Every structure is written in C-alpha cells, then in structure tokens.
Amino acid sequence: MPATPTEKDPSELSPVKFSRLSKRGILLGLSLAQLIVLAVAIASFVIGMMIGGAWALYAATVWVPALAITFIPAGGRPIVEWAPLALVWVWRSVTGQRRYRARISRPRPAGTLALPGDAASLRQYTDPVTGAVMVHDPHHQMLTALIEIHHSSFVLLDPGEQERRVQAWGRVLATGCRSGRIARIQVLERTIPDSGTGLAQWWAEHGTDDGSWVADTYKQLIDRAGPAGERHESTLSLSLDMKAAARQIRAAGRGLKGAAEVLRQEMRTLTTALRAADLDVTEWATPARLAIMLRTAYDPAVTATLDRAGDLGQDLATAGPVAVEETWDRLRSDSAWHAVLWISEWPRSLVFPGFLSPLLLTSGIRRSFTLLCDPIRADLAARDVRKRKTEHISDRTQRQRIGQIEGAEQSAELTDVLQQEADLVSGHGILRFTGLIAISAPTSEELETAISAIEQAAVQASCETRRLVGQQAASFTAAALPLCRGL
Structure with missing residues (x-):
C-alpha cells in the first residue's frame, strides 16, 4: 500500500540537514577581539580630536590601523582574529618547537608514547582484563581506547537498508550523550597502501x-x-572524561585502574550498539596494533614492510616518527609531506546520508578522514541553547533599534537554534562535530596535487574546506591518529 502524505515510506531514504557554523559575535556580529580593538580606535580618535593640532595626526596612526585590522578580512576572518595564532606561531618558532628529532641515545620515560609536540605527554596503560591499550592524557584528564570496524559498502545498499543503517548509527552516537562520562568519540577512516x-x-x-x-x-x-592498490581502514575511538566520571572512578578503585574499569563499561555498551548497527567489530586494539597505526601515519612508506615483517614495529615505545618539521601550512615527517584541511562548512541544503562518497571514495590519494564527536550533557546543552537563543533575539532587537537590516544568515542561525531546542525537548542528544582531512604524499608537489583533488571532491560533497595554518602539527595529530585529540 503506498504511503500517505503524512506517513514516511520505510524504504525511502530521508535527507538530512546540518546546522550552520555560527558566525554571531558578542555585539552586532563583532567578536570580543574586534570590540576591544574597535574601542581602542574610538578612544584614540576622540582623544586626538579633543586635543587637536598635531595630536590628531598622531592619533590617526593608531585608529586607522585599528579599524583596518578590525574589519578587513584575511583568509575568511578579520585580521585581528589571526593575532593569537600568529603570536603562538612566533613563540613556537623562537623556542624551537616546530622541529622534532627522536633521540635514539636517550630513552623515553617508561609508559609514554614516542610522539612529538604536546602529544609527548600521553601515556599508555594496558587493561589487564581485555588486553586493550588505553591512552591517558594527563593534561585533559581523558582515557581513550579504540576498536577497528569492518562494514559493507554503504553506497551499494538499497535505500531501505541505508535508512535502517543510518538510524542504527544514530543510536550508536546517542550512547555517548546519555552517560555523561564520554568526552569524545572519534571516527577515523583512512586509506593505506596495500x-x-x-x-x-x-x-x-x-x-x-x-x-x-x-x-x-x-x-x-x-x-x-x-x-x-590501497585499502580502507575504519576505527572508532572512545574517550572517557575522567573529571565527569570522578565519582565512579573512586568507587572502582581510583587512579588509572578505576578509570579503566569505568571505561570498560562504556566499551561494552558501545560494542553492543555497534553490533546492533550491523557493524563488524574486532577486539579492542592492543598496544601492537596502535603502534602500527602511529608508525604508518608518520611514515606511510613503511606500511608494506610492516605488513610482511611479523612482529616488527609493534612496540609503542618506538612507534613515533624519527623526524618532524612543521611549516606554516604543511608538515613533513619521515617519508611524507602532510597537510590538514578543516571542513569549515557542512552542506547547507538537504543531502542524503551518503553525501561524503565523493570524498571518501577518492582513489590514489593517501588521506585520513576524521570525525570528532563531542557529546554535550543534556543540562549543559539546554543552557547553551537558551543562551544562544537569548543572544540572537537581543541582537535582532539591537539591529532593529539602529535600523540595520537582518540578513538571511542570521535568520537561518536562529532557526537552527530553535530546531536544536526542539530536539532537546524531544529527548535527543546534541553533539559537536568537527571534520578534519589529513592528506599525505611523498613530495611537496604531489601533496599540492592531492590537496586540489580532495578540495574538488569536497565541493562535490557540498562541503567547504579550509586549509589550517600555523597549527599543522597539532592538526595532524587530531586528524591522522586515533587518539581523540582535539584542536
């Protein structure tokens, strides 16, 4: 019997829509940095006019550049927004933090990972019950485990089966919102040489x-x-928020032992949800498996050798890169050049769940696609939605008061906020999604060619990408390594 207009055909694939990236500032669309610099410009102009004479010319050397860096955009955002990133880049350059060389003669502290940058503080813990490796981040108080996922080709399924898989995957993500103890879920899909x-x-x-x-x-x-040839690997990493789970950790024995017990509970729940979604899961990754993934991320040329070498390269203490050098817009490691793209805008119109196919099925390019999902507790999400709703309404009132016309972008952002509020009332959870694409190539010229191909594939997927600059090392760690690292 055909479906009525009010009923949805279960064999029909439903389109989806993403919320827009909010570009609303504190006041009239201006960010805090813009407001501070604008205040300096106005103050210098007023003081120069009050004193008069040559002081008016001296003041112009202050308020004219201040207005310029406040309103003139560069790379998609005002110049003043680049100041913190540029200052950090200069500091890291002066202190020699953009270069890393493994010191073979000086062994690393026991239990740490041989990774460059701020990832050097990560520590490994082997769970005595499951044998899985758990990565402890002492600075952010997170404990992470990962599992490899095998699945059939989504694009080859019929629409009814695709719809059922999408609904099941939604229930998998919902498990991260309900407990309140999950800090982040990372889905990593990468291509590696076969x-x-x-x-x-x-x-x-x-x-x-x-x-x-x-x-x-x-x-x-x-x-x-x-x-x-090449093959695709998919992993899912689960990170426990040790601050949010402090009470459960104390009850389980405190320290990493107690945290591992709490994380094990979340791992069992997630495994059940994954199997209910018809995803084939293996055992949780061991130290040897994680060591292979870390090594091949920094040194893709060694992948085929490690596949044939048995136990070679399966020690986490030596799994990191030998040398890393970071520039403004790229990263160079042992046998490859890397660059990271950020998905700055998801599709603004209705798309079907397989919209990322042009990006994920691009062949001949070594790349890693990472989706970082940060669950938000229901009470915090409701508070944030109410705050953003109030700010949007206040901005609308202020614009009407000064006679400024409200644009379609502001109206669309308010509509997204109202939709999120309705979803919360209906019992759904909210996650913040961050999409990153790490691209690798043997030479710098091949890297640029690969980046152009990936950018074109992103356009076909209705996504906008932006090449991250000044933070390629941290971005590569977040995009190419299954460690639930954020930016």
Missing part, C-alpha cells in the same frame, strides 16, 4: 598453481597489482 598480502593469501588458499600459462599470468598480476 602490501598485496591479502591477494597472495587468497591465491594460496583458493588458487591452483599447476604451472599453466593462466596460473603464471594470474600470479604475475597479483605481484604487480597487489602493492599498487
């Missing part, structure tokens, strides 16, 4: 090597095509 061991193993198990011309030709094809 060593050809899978094809060779299949031939050894199912092929007939009878010395014929067909068998010889098939073996030659496997030898040539196997290493030239």
